[in-house]
Amino acid sequence: MQIRPRLLSTATALLLAAGAAHAQALPTFRLEMNNGIFNPTEIVVPANTRFKLELHNTGTQAEEFESLELKKEKVLAPGASSFQVFAPLKPGRYRFFGEFHPDTAQGHIVAR
Numbered sequence: 862m863q864i865r866p867r868l869l870s871t872a873t874a875l876l877l878a879a880g881a882a883h884a885q886a887l888p889t890f891r892l893e894m895n896n897g898i899f900n901p902t903e904i905v906v907p908a909n910t911r912f913k914l915e916l917h918n919t920g921t922q923a924e925e926f927e928s929l930e931l932k933k934e935k936v937l938a939p940g941a942s943s944f945q946v947f948a949p950l951k952p953g954r955y956r957f958f959g960e961f962h963p964d965t966a967q968g969h970i971v972a973r
């Protein structure tokens with residue numbers, strides 16, 4: 862019975878390879894929020910492509926990532942990390958802000 866284990870391991874390897882390819886296919890970007898300051902303030906993403914935005918609150922104050930245009934919001938406690946997956950965007954410039962620091966926490970996602 863040597864054939865069966867070999868077939869199984871080949872199938873497993875193919876599944877793992879497919880999973881890795883899928884994960885790599887999702888472009889990923891990072892936004893840091895620190896006591897009312899966003900970094901970067903402009904995130905350029907590919908248009909018409911699903912993408913992932915990692916959110917990292919490195920500050921000592923809570924923040925809420927919010928975009929009215931993109932209908933996203935996420936509260937992050939100090940030190941917390943999270944992410945949002947965005948549906949494909951038409952080319953354009955989309956505003957986001959920190960709802961807990963709306964005067965200083967400002968940024969845009971630019972799809973091109």
Ligand SMILES: [Cu+2]
Pocket residue numbers: 925927934960
């Ligand atoms: Cu909100």
